[in-house]
Amino acid sequence: MSSSPGIKPRENVDMLYISIETAIALASVLGNVLVVLVVCVNRALRNTTFSFIVSLAVADIAVGVLVIPLAIIISLGFNTQFYTCLFLSCLLLVITQSSILSLLAIAIDRYLRVKIPTKYSTIVTQGRAYVAVCLCWILSFLTGLVPMFGWNNLDAHRNISRSSKIVCEFTTVMRMDYMVYFNFFGWVVVPLSVMIALYAEIFRVIRKQLNRRAEATCDRDRYYQKELKLAKSLALVVFLFVVCWLPIHIMNCIDFFCPECHVPKFATYVGIFMSHVNSALNPLVYAFRIKRFRVTLIQITRRCMLCKSTEATPTCASTPGQTEKVDL
Template identity: 85%
Template sequence: MSSSPGIRARENVDMMYISIETAIALASVLGNVLVVLVVCVNRALRDTTFSFIVSLAVADIAVGVLVIPLAIIISLGFNTEFYTCLFLSCLLLIITQSSILSLLAIAIDRYLRVKIPIRYNTIVTQGRAYVAVCLCWILSFLTGLVPMIGWNNREAQGNLSTSSQIVCEFTTVMRMDYMVYFNFFGWVVVPLTIMITLYAEIFRVIRQQLNRRAEATCDGERYYRKELRLAKSLALVVFLFAVCWLPIHIMNCIDFFCPKCDIPKSAMYVGIFMSHVNSALNPMVYAFRIKRFRMTLVQITRRCMLCKPAEPTPCPNRSPALTKKVDANL
């Protein structure tokens, strides 16, 4: 009887965890489905950058549809075979890797756009953008499935037969040296460092070009000002990714380098929440920071949710040239 209050408290924490995760999943799926819908509806947004943004949105949808439900299931500690639990845990890593690689692809795309603006359209074609998106996902699967080929905790579980069942928990099947050295240092810290360097260079080049007012034409100044606005929005997406994902990775490092250090379960839950809520934040950044995206989103909301007929907008039809120039609509 003395243990019942503790058990009840843990059940309350678990129910709160499940409720919050469910809300995050719904927000993530709804918001990112709208991102994909906006890009499909507005032809002016179908450029190479938004191809990578759609890839990122698909990864965020997968967070709501797959990652969060799997995280809830794993947190409940159900019984299953070792490799089944390991595969479910690897799926969580695959989605994370696809997100950060999509962000890296966006940073490289924007860097090329300001560094070589004249040759950009001939080098970065839509076809090559699709190939880059496919490579991001293939690489995500390859890196995320590394534990399946041996870098896992099977040996720590003793002599398990193929039919033996374990309590499925992430730390039970996943080795912390893989999570820290390979996943965090290799596939989070390194890409984030590259992205920070690229955006710093993007802002430097844009500022340099804007300072040459005497030499620059009005069109050139307008081009770089629009690039600056979009670069700030995308850099904010990277910043939010870092803020949301670093806590859980830092706790993994503490657990690995200081096994005696006790990390409260509530702190782990907060870290997991932050990593998942990042998927729901990106659509908000696009809606508040990118004008053309926001206008299309308002039109979709009026047409579909409020059952209002679409109002004619001069932007897509006023001038064919505007539909060809993505930057004019951003």
């Protein structure tokens, strides 16, 4: 995706690409910062599930702040050393991997919630959730930085020294067998297959419990209704991830298994856009599907835009007594 100086059509394509990517980055950062803010403001949302949702939001913020700018830089084909370009490319994989592992952690958490509801609170504690989040990120770095330890395209550039510069492109430094076998099949297909199986079992258990009308109690019925609604929302997040990320991985498979096949540049750009826009979609799912999240988001918006707190106050300026009341 390198640009050729002096060719205006290509410059126009680059400008359009940069403009769209910038808009996606802004939407992703703004939406996911609000997700983190909502969880911090609403104590009712500070549970184990939303710990993983915050981890996913942080990964999506990193997409807007780090991944998209790096993707733009790499797409322009600037000159740099091989390992510098390789490290920047690996960072893109680290953030993607953290999103997948956060989604997997959410699925496991919801599965335990409906499978062992009476023991859930003793097994899945907040401290263990924080440990799980840390493990997700550590594992993301370990898997994403594998090319830095040798599984890369340096063999194809034996004629260059460590100080020599190359045109930095993702496919120049990254081996397709790593992207297809290790990254896609190993760390995308397998976790997504586990997630699909977990959500299928979650829905089966909930439906089974809701169909037991004879021995159902009002509290238990309400509990499983709430779990069903939240499970549908989180399953939708997984579905959007699959829809947005599969195209670019399928193109990588085509490049690897069918080298003579030509993937149009436009299709590559669309695949990149879809993978990035996924980070901006998750906050919309939370806002439209999770009532507690939506109510808190509306309160934050009113407080910021209309300069009002959740309790009605006449003006923004207030006396120390009023401030204490609002904080309380």
